[in-house]
Amino acid sequence: MTRKILLVLAVGVLSGLFLIPESLYGATGILLDIGLCMLLFSVGVDIGSNKDIFKNLKNVGFKLLIVPAATVLGSLFGGILCSILFKMNLFGSLAVASGFTWYTLSAIIITPVSVELGTIAFLSNVFREIIAFISIPFIAKHIGYLETIAVGGAISMDTGLPIITRNTSQEVVIISFISGIIISLMVPILVPIFVGLL
Amino acid sequence: MAYRIFLYFGLMAVGWLLSSRGLIHKKLMNRISLVQTFFLFGLIFVMGIRVGMDEQVISSIGEIGFKAFIFAVATCSFSVLFVYLARKKFIRDVNITGGRND
Numbered sequence: 549m550t551r552k553i554l555l556v557l558a559v560g561v562l563s564g565l566f567l568i569p570e571s572l573y574g575a576t577g578i579l580l581d582i583g584l585c586m587l588l589f590s591v592g593v594d595i596g597s598n599k600d601i602f603k604n605l606k607n608v609g610f611k612l613l614i615v616p617a618a619t620v621l622g623s624l625f626g627g628i629l630c631s632i633l634f635k636m637n638l639f640g641s642l643a644v645a646s647g648f649t650w651y652t653l654s655a656i657i658i659t660p661v662s663v664e665l666g667t668i669a670f671l672s673n674v675f676r677e678i679i680a681f682i683s684i685p686f687i688a689k690h691i692g693y694l695e696t697i698a699v700g701g702a703i704s705m706d707t708g709l710p711i712i713t714r715n716t717s718q719e720v721v722i723i724s725f726i727s728g729i730i731i732s733l734m735v736p737i738l739v740p741i742f743v744g745l746l
Numbered sequence: 747m748a749y750r751i752f753l754y755f756g757l758m759a760v761g762w763l764l765s766s767r768g769l770i771h772k773k774l775m776n777r778i779s780l781v782q783t784f785f786l787f788g789l790i791f792v793m794g795i796r797v798g799m800d801e802q803v804i805s806s807i808g809e810i811g812f813k814a815f816i817f818a819v820a821t822c823s824f825s826v827l828f829v830y831l832a833r834k835k836f837i838r839d840v841n842i843t844g845g846r847n848d
Contacts, residue, residue, distance in 0.1 A: 552787070553787075553790055556787050556790045556791050556794065557790050557791070557793070557794040558794065559791065559794065560790065560791040560792065560793060560794020560795045560797070560798065561794040561795070561797050561798040562794075562798060563791075563794070563795050563798060564794060564795035564796060564797060564798020564799040564800075565798040565799070565804070566798075568795055568798075568799060570799060573796070573799050576792050576795050576796050576799070577796075579788075579792045580789060580792050580793065580796075583785050583788050583789045583792065584754075584785075584789060585753070585757055586781075586785050587782060587785040587786065587789065588754050588757040588758050588761070589757045589758070589760065589761040590761065590778055590781045590782050590785065591758055591761065591782065592757060592758035592759060592760060592761020592762040592763075592764075592765065593761040593762070593764065593765040593770055593774075593775070593778055594761075594765070594778050594779075594782070595758070595761070595762050595765070596761060596762035596763065596764065596765025596766035596767075596770075597765050597766075597775060597778075599766070611836050611837055614829075614832045614833070614836055614837065615829055615832075615833075617832075618825070618828040618829040618831070618832040619825045619828070619829055620825075621828050622821070622823075622824035622825035622826070622827060622828030622829065623821040623822070623824065623825045625824045625828070626817070626820035626821035626822075626823065626824040626825070627817070627820070627821060629820055629824075630813075630816060630817050630820050630821075633816065634813055634816075641817075644817055645817065645820075645821045648821075664810065667802075667810055667814075668810055668813055668814045668817060670802075670814075671810065671811060671814030671815075671818075672813075672814035672815070672817035672818045672821070673818070674797065674814075675814055675815050675817075675818035675819075676818040676821060676822050679818055679819065679822055680822065681790065683822075687826065691826065691830060692830060692833060694829055694833045694837065695826045695829050695830050695833070697829070698822070698825035698826045698828070698829035698830075699822045699825065699826050700822075701822075701825065705754065706754065707789055707793070710782050710783075710785065710786040710789075711786065713782060714779070714782065714783070714786070725754075725758070
C-alpha cells in the first residue's frame with residue numbers, strides 16, 4: 549500500500565512539474581473537492597454497514613477526546629524541541645508546529661509576520677501530510693490504530709481518512725473524523741496566539 | 747471551514763443512513779472498499795500534481811526544506827508518542843486500539 553501511495557504521489561508531482569499546464573491548477577482543486585466528497589460518502593456507506601460501531605464507541609465515551617488532546621500536545625512538544633535544536637524563537641516554532649498539516653491556513657497566518665517561518669510552516673505541514681500518507685499503514689500494523697490519527701493531525705477528517713479506513717477499524721474511522729475536526733479547529737486558534745507572542 | 751465540516755459530516759451521514767437502511771445496491775456494497783481505493787489514489791495523484799505545479803514549494807524545498815522536514819518529523823513523532831502513551835493508560839477496547847495494549 550505504502551509503495552503504491554508513494555508511486556502515485558511521485559507520478560502526480562512529476563505530472564504537475566512537466567505535463568499539466570498551469571491553467572489547470574484551479575481544476576485540480578475542483579477535482580480534489582469532488583473526489584473527497586465521493587470518498588466521504590463511500591466511507592459513510594462503509595460505516596453504515598456495521599451496526600455495532602456506535603455501541604462500541606459509547607463504551608469508550610469521553611476518552612475519545614484523549615486522542616486530539618495528545619496529538620496537539622505532542623506536536624507542540626515537537627515544536628519546542630525544534631526551537632532548541634535550530635535556536636529559533638520559541639513562539640515561532642510553536643506557531644509552525646500548530647499547523648497540524650493544515651498547511652494553507654497556518655502558512656497564511658504566519659507569513660505576514662515572517663516569510664521564512666511561513667515557508668517553514670507550509671513545507672513542514674506538506675511534509676507531515678506526506679509522512680502521514682506513507683506511515684499510516686505501518687503505524688496501524690506495528691504501533692496501534694489510534695496513533696494513525698496522531699501522525700496526520702487535521703487530515704484525519706478528510707484526505708487521511710481513507711487510508712485510516714483501509715488500515716484500521718470502523719470505530720477508529722469515526723474517532724478519526726471527530727479528532728480531525730477538533731485538531732483543525734485548534735489551528736485558527738493556536739497559530740494566531742503564538743504569532744501574536746512573537 | 748464551517749461549511750466544509752457540515753458538508754463532510756453531511757455526506758458521511760447520508761452514506762451511513764442509506765447503507766444502514768439497506769438502500770445501497772448489494773453490488774456497490776460488495777465493492778465499497780474498491781471504490782474507496784479508487785478515490786484515494788485519485789486524490790493522492792491530484793495532490794501530487796498540485797505540489798508539482800506549485801513553484802513556491804518546489805523552489806524553496808532546497809533552501810529551508812531541511813528545517814521543515816525536521817519540524818514535520820518531530821511534530822508527528824511526538825504526537826504519535828503522546829497518543830501511544832495516553833492510549834496505553836486509558837483505552838482498552840481492542841476494536842479501537844488494534845489489539846496492541848498488552
